[in-house]
Amino acid sequence: MADQWQEAYDFAVQVARAAGAVIRKAGECEIKVQTKSCTVDLVTQTDERVEKIIIGSLKEQFGEGTHCFIGEESVAKGEPCILTDKPTWIIDPVDGTTNFVHGFPFVAVSIAFAVNKELEFGVIYSCLEDKMYKARKGRGAFCDDEPIQVSDVKDIHKSIIISEHGTDRDKQKVKKIFSTMQKILCIPVHGLRGSGTAATNMCLVASGATEAFFEIGIHCWDIAAGAVIVKEAGGVLLDVDGGPFDLMSRRMISANNMVIAERIIKEIEIFDSVRDDAPIQKK
Ligand SMILES: O=P(O)(O)O[C@H]1[C@H](O)[C@H](O)[C@H](O)[C@@H](O)[C@@H]1O
Numbered sequence: 001m002a003d004q005w006q007e008a009y010d011f012a013v014q015v016a017r018a019a020g021a022v023i024r025k026a027g028e029c030e031i032k033v034q035t036k037s038c039t040v041d042l043v044t045q046t047d048e049r050v051e052k053i054i055i056g057s058l059k060e061q062f063g064e065g066t067h068c069f070i071g072e073e074s075v076a077k078g079e080p081c082i083l084t085d086k087p088t089w090i091i092d093p094v095d096g097t098t099n100f101v102h103g104f105p106f107v108a109v110s111i112a113f114a115v116n117k118e119l120e121f122g123v124i125y126s127c128l129e130d131k132m133y134k135a136r137k138g139r140g141a142f143c144d145d146e147p148i149q150v151s152d153v154k155d156i157h158k159s160i161i162i163s164e165h166g167t168d169r170d171k172q173k174v175k176k177i178f179s180t181m182q183k184i185l186c187i188p189v190h191g192l193r194g195s196g197t198a199a200t201n202m203c204l205v206a207s208g209a210t211e212a213f214f215e216i217g218i219h220c221w222d223i224a225a226g227a228v229i230v231k232e233a234g235g236v237l238l239d240v241d242g243g244p245f246d247l248m249s250r251r252m253i254s255a256n257n258m259v260i261a262e263r264i265i266k267e268i269e270i271f272d273s274v275r276d277d278a279p280i281q282k283k
C-alpha cells in the first residue's frame, strides 16, 4: 500500500528545522514575556509566531480544512483541544519557553501527527543543540538520522531519573512533587535531572541518556511527539498510576523498560490535573 504519511513526516522535519532557526534568531533579541495560567507559565511572541508559521506551512502543504490542529498557543487562546479520528497535528512550538526566556540551552520544537487517534509520527528539534529527533510508528527512532535506543539498565540503583516541577506553584502539589523526588532520590538512584522541556526529556530517555521521565501537569503537545520517539526507541509509556498511557490525561511516565517504570510508579504521589480534552469551563 502506498506509504501515505512519508511525505507528511519528511515535511514535518523541514518545518521543525525552519521553526528552530526562527527561535534561535529570536533568542538573539530582547524577548517580551507574557504569562498564561499563572505568573511562572510564560509565553512570548516567539511561541505565538512560531506556532503560526508551523500551522501556516502545514495548511499550505496539505490544504485548509483537511487536517486538524492542536497547538499549545491556539488552545491557550480558546481553540478546542479535542483529538478526533481526523488527521491531526499536535504542536508545541517552543517547548521549554522558560528556558528560552532565560537562555537556558534546552528549547525544542515538538510536532506530532495522529490519525484515528493513533500517533503516526513525532518530530522533536532541539534547536539550541541542533539535534533532530524523529520516529514513525513501527519504523524506529533516530537522532540526526542515526538510530537511537533506550538504555538497557534494569537496576534502579544504576539509573538517572528525570522529573520536572512544572509551572504550578500550588503548595500542596509542590509538596507532593518534591516528596516524590525525595523518595526516588533516596532509593537511591544515581541522580535526578530535568532539562525544563518535556520533549527534550523524552528524547533523553529514547537515546539512553536517562532511564525514565515522568511528570504530572504536562500537556498533550509537550509529549505527543516524544511518545512516538520513546516507543520506537524500545521504551514504554504508562499513566503514572501504572495504567495505559493516555495522551490527554496531563500525566505520564516514559521509561526504558517496565522494571524501571513500575519501580518509579511506586514512589509517585499523584495529584489532580484537569484533562486537556475536558470541556472548557464557561467563565
Ligand atoms: O515550555 P512549555 O511548552 O510551557 O512546557 C513545559 C512546561 O511549561 C513545564 O515547564 C514542564 O515542566 C515542562 O516539562 C514542559 O515542557
Ligand SMILES: [Mg+2]
Pocket (backbone or CB within 6 Å): 072, 092, 093, 094, 095, 096, 097
Ligand atoms: Mg510550549
